[in-house]
Amino acid sequence: MNKRCVIMMALLFVLTGAAFAVNLFAGSADISADEILRGVFNGGADAAVNILWKIRIPRALAALILGGALALSGYLLQTFFHNPIAGPFVLGVSSGAKLTVAMVMIAAAGRFGQVTSGAMIGAAFIGSMLSLGFILIISQKVRGISMLVVCGVMIGYICSAVTDFMVTFADEGDIVNLHSWSMGSFSGMSMDNVRAAAIAVFAGLICTMLLSKPIGAYRLGEAYAKSLGVNIKLLRAAIITLSGLLAACVTAFAGPVSFVGIAVPHIARVIFKTSKPALLIPACFLGGGIFCMICDMIARTVFSPTELSISTVTAIFGAPVVVAVMLARRRGEM
Amino acid sequence: MSECIRTENLCAGYDKPIVRDLCLNVRGGEIMTLIGPNGAGKSTVLKTIAGELRKLGGTVSLCCRDADDISPRERAKRLALLLTEQPRASLMTCREVVETGRYPYTGYFGVLSREDKIAADMAIKTVNIEDFADSGFLEISDGQRQRVMLARAICQEPKVLILDEPTSYLDIHHKIVFLETLRRLVDEKKIAAVISMHELEFAERISDYAVGIKDGKVQCSGKSADVFTEDVIRKLFDLNEQLYARYFKKN
Numbered sequence: 001m002n003k004r005c006v007i008m009m010a011l012l013f014v015l016t017g018a019a020f021a022v023n024l025f026a027g028s029a030d031i032s033a034d035e036i037l038r039g040v041f042n043g044g045a046d047a048a049v050n051i052l053w054k055i056r057i058p059r060a061l062a063a064l065i066l067g068g069a070l071a072l073s074g075y076l077l078q079t080f081f082h083n084p085i086a087g088p089f090v091l092g093v094s095s096g097a098k099l100t101v102a103m104v105m106i107a108a109a110g111r112f113g114q115v116t117s118g119a120m121i122g123a124a125f126i127g128s129m130l131s132l133g134f135i136l137i138i139s140q141k142v143r144g145i146s147m148l149v150v151c152g153v154m155i156g157y158i159c160s161a162v163t164d165f166m167v168t169f170a171d172e173g174d175i176v177n178l179h180s181w182s183m184g185s186f187s188g189m190s191m192d193n194v195r196a197a198a199i200a201v202f203a204g205l206i207c208t209m210l211l212s213k214p215i216g217a218y219r220l221g222e223a224y225a226k227s228l229g230v231n232i233k234l235l236r237a238a239i240i241t242l243s244g245l246l247a248a249c250v251t252a253f254a255g256p257v258s259f260v261g262i263a264v265p266h267i268a269r270v271i272f273k274t275s276k277p278a279l280l281i282p283a284c285f286l287g288g289g290i291f292c293m294i295c296d297m298i299a300r301t302v303f304s305p306t307e308l309s310i311s312t313v314t315a316i317f318g319a320p321v322v323v324a325v326m327l328a329r330r331r332g333e334m
Numbered sequence: 335m336s337e338c339i340r341t342e343n344l345c346a347g348y349d350k351p352i353v354r355d356l357c358l359n360v361r362g363g364e365i366m367t368l369i370g371p372n373g374a375g376k377s378t379v380l381k382t383i384a385g386e387l388r389k390l391g392g393t394v395s396l397c398c399r400d401a402d403d404i405s406p407r408e409r410a411k412r413l414a415l416l417l418t419e420q421p422r423a424s425l426m427t428c429r430e431v432v433e434t435g436r437y438p439y440t441g442y443f444g445v446l447s448r449e450d451k452i453a454a455d456m457a458i459k460t461v462n463i464e465d466f467a468d469s470g471f472l473e474i475s476d477g478q479r480q481r482v483m484l485a486r487a488i489c490q491e492p493k494v495l496i497l498d499e500p501t502s503y504l505d506i507h508h509k510i511v512f513l514e515t516l517r518r519l520v521d522e523k524k525i526a527a528v529i530s531m532h533e534l535e536f537a538e539r540i541s542d543y544a545v546g547i548k549d550g551k552v553q554c555s556g557k558s559a560d561v562f563t564e565d566v567i568r569k570l571f572d573l574n575e576q577l578y579a580r581y582f583k584k585n
Contacts, residue, residue: 229405
């Protein structure tokens with residue numbers, strides 16, 4: 001590991017902390033810095049502390065954890081398809097998860113009331129794996145990175161259309177939260193949600209770290225990786241399952257969030273100037289967290305009290321990165 | 335040194351056999367070339383020997399052991415692969431590419447030990463790629479890249495080297511440099527090399543033995559001097575007398 005990477009990694013940690021702190025200070029309710037520091041370290045029961053612990057901290061944590069999960073999911077999909085513009089959103093994985101989560105929410109709303117965090121993750125996981133299944137079948141038939149992405153986008157549209165259809169005909173009462181969720185938002189996260197998301201996402205992160213050696217060999221392509229003794233079938237299955245799980249967690253709690261999954265891994269590659277998985281995996285995770293925390297802060301403060309959907313903001317910053325990547329690729333740099 | 339790679343009645347193909355009853359025997363320090371028209375199954379045979387493709391029948395033995403009994407990791411310590419297509423490994427230096435050859439030797443997290451680093455350095459030196467070892471893998475020429483891939487294969491410390499048309503995209507200079515390096519490595523390290531090639535004039539120069547494949551069968555095999563003859567080559571590649579004379583004979 002060279003000096004540049006050490007410095008960059010340290011910088012990422014510092015930025016993560018800074019973005020987290022800024023998220024605690026920013027918001028529509030005016031809370032002084034003094035009150036925030038007291039609230040974080042001593043607790044208490046006044047309104048400011050309540051806002052802090054019930055709203056801002058869970059929301060910032062959610063943006064950090066789920067943003068990291070998205071970036072990691074994108075990284076895994078890019079690795080899997082050897083395709084720089086793959087990501088959970090463009091390949092329709094997020095939309096697949098959104099569809100099944102919406103189904104479960106609507107079905108459960110009438111009978112059981114609240115759906116548990118675990119059930120949401122489970123439903124989202126099924127949806128994301130179904131989308132990935134379609135994408136895998138398509139990827140056997142089409143050659144070329146752009147065709148795959150086009151097919152993914154179409155799967156995404158179909159899933160979104162079905163979701164919108166269901167939302168439209170669901171009972172008003174069932175879907176108070178459904179609408180803002182289906183647009184993508186980190187709002188309304190409880191500490192319980194955060195805990196469930198953290199468990200699933202950190203499990204995914206650790207498993208991905210454990211795969212860094214075979215992923216490193218996979219960079220040379222399947223044939224060479226296999227000749228080095230990598231169990232290709234197992235590795236491919238693991239990568240797909242992990243990326244599905246990570247994308248599912250995000251969708252279960254925050255709805256579909258665009259462009260983080262594509263853009264952040266590229267930003268990480270550019271600043272680290274390496275493709276070593278052992279570095280890129282943590283870098284993508286932290287980078288995704290920082291990216292989402294900043295975007296979420298913008299979403300909720302710029303037009304406060306009106307809140308933008310998170311995808312509106314992530315698209316503004318993420319889409320140009322994708323265009324830049326495609327141009328760089330044309331020049332043969334990526 | 336006994337045979338490093340041996341096949342008996344090997345049947346290779348995807349679902350249906352493309353090549354049948356192939357018997358090869360290559361010892362350490364020897365180069366065997368597979369020649370034959372496009373689609374004859376040269377790559378299929380090489381992939382099958384390398385364990386990338388499941389064989390349809392017969393046996394392959396590697397260093398006197400049945401290849402079926404060798405774990406992928408053990409196989410990777412004995413056999414290395416080099417293909418025509420070069421990996422699009424972005425943001426990797428040539429040294430990093432070479433170091434991937436240490437994969438079967440490193441632990442769970444793939445951390446390179448001092449010995450691994452030394453092995454990579456040695457491989458870089460033997461293949462003479464020091465000048466661009468720390469450049470980006472995608473920033474160098476095709477010819478240089480293929481030498482990096484050769485260093486990577488050597489870094490794996492194999493007994494057997496399988497090369498599938500390694501020189502196809504290279505210019506004459508790089509073809510010759512590549513093949514000279516290969517010949518030297520095979521001699522020095524007593525590696526058994528099986529290589530498929532379309533450049534007959536070069537194949538004749540560097541190989542000890544040659545096997546011609548066509549229509550799913552071995553058409554000719556033997557010492558290089560006996561295979562690269564007018565009769566054999568004309569038959570193998572469907573060339574009439576005039577065409578052969580025009581392209582293969584001087585003046």
